[in-house]
Amino acid sequence: MAMYIRVKRNKITYFIQCEPTETILNIKEKLFALVDHPVNDYRLTLVTTNEILNDSKTLADQKVENDAVVALSLRKDDNDFEDVNIARPDDFTSFS
Amino acid sequence: MSMEDTVKLISAEGFEFVIDRKAAMVSNTIRNMLTSPGGFSEAQHGEVRFPEISTPILEKICQYFYWSLQFASGKESEFHIDPEMTLELMMAANYLHT
Numbered sequence: 001m002a003m004y005i006r007v008k009r010n011k012i013t014y015f016i017q018c019e020p021t022e023t024i025l026n027i028k029e030k031l032f033a034l035v036d037h038p039v040n041d042y043r044l045t046l047v048t049t050n051e052i053l054n055d056s057k058t059l060a061d062q063k064v065e066n067d068a069v070v071a072l073s074l075r076k077d078d079n080d081f082e083d084v085n086i087a088r089p090d091d092f093t094s095f096s
Numbered sequence: 097m098s099m100e101d102t103v104k105l106i107s108a109e110g111f112e113f114v115i116d117r118k119a120a121m122v123s124n125t126i127r128n129m130l131t132s133p134g135g136f137s138e139a140q141h142g143e144v145r146f147p148e149i150s151t152p153i154l155e156k157i158c159q160y161f162y163w164s165l166q167f168a169s170g171k172e173s174e175f176h177i178d179p180e181m182t183l184e185l186m187m188a189a190n191y192l193h194t
Contacts, residue, residue, distance in 0.1 A: 001169060004162045006155075015115040015158055034102065034114055066166075067159065089109045089151035 003066035005059070007031060007044070008086045009073070020060035024053045031072070041075035045084055103130065104143045105158065107151040117142075119161040124193035149188050156185055157192065 005027070007014040016030055028039045035042070044053040046062065047069040053062055064070065071084040103120045105113045121127045129144060146154060156177070163175045177185060 001162070001165055002171075003166075011110060012112045012114065013155065013158075015113065015119065015162060017116060017162075067162075087111070089107070089111060 003059075005064060006067065006069045007072050008047075008069060009071065010085055011087045014072075018059060021058055023056060023058050024062070025055040027059070028055070035072070035074075037074055043073045043075075043081045045071045045073065047071050047084075047086070100142070102142065105154060106143065106145045107149055107154040108147050109151050111151040111154070113154060113158050115158050115161060119158070119165055120144075122161040122164045122194060123157075126192065146188075148191070150184065153181060153184050153188050156181065157188060157194065160189075160194065 001017045002019045004015050004017050007016055007027075014031065014034055016027060018027060018030070024044055025039075027044065028042045031042060032039050045051065046053060046064055049063075051062065053064070053070070069086075071086055073081045073084055076082050101117050102114050103117050103126070105115065105120070105126075107113070117130070120130065126144060130142075149157070160175060163173070166173070
């Protein structure tokens with residue numbers, strides 16, 4: 001395993017093993033096994049730069065490195081994508 | 097990668113981490129939960145709850161699992177740990193036999 005990335009949405013984090021030469025589409029296909037939505041409905045954003053990742057480019061091309069955090073947003077019913085949302089545990093500790 | 101090859105670890109605050117089964121097996125405690133015949137319900141659902149482990153610590157542990165796999169395959173790098181989380185991390189590592 002050359003690298004892994006952390007794909008986050010709300011309270012879920014998926015650790016995905018990958019190679020720097022894989023394209024974003026390859027990553028989305030891997031996610032498909034875990035997320036109950038079609039690949040077309042995914043948008044991945046590199047959290048450090050807020051850049052939306054391009055399906056046809058590789059991880060290396062877009063400077064996605066080992067241990068990087070990538071946000072997953074899903075397409076909503078009105079065809080737009082939802083906003084990037086990654087929950088943080090601090091938001092919940094006040095309730096416990 | 098498919099559903100059967102992954103396990104879900106759930107933190108005290110209910111945050112979920114989906115990791116490769118192989119990575120989770122770095123922990124002897126989780127390995128026992130997932131492989132012991134019949135016993136644990138965790139083995140059937142591929143889900144393990146850790147009500148005692150906070151989200152940042154559990155994430156760090158998952159990162160450690162992957163770092164450990166990379167290290168075993170010959171890629172040497174440092175594993176960075178923030179001083180503030182050292183104690184909590186050691187207690188969790190002790191529990192997980194990691």
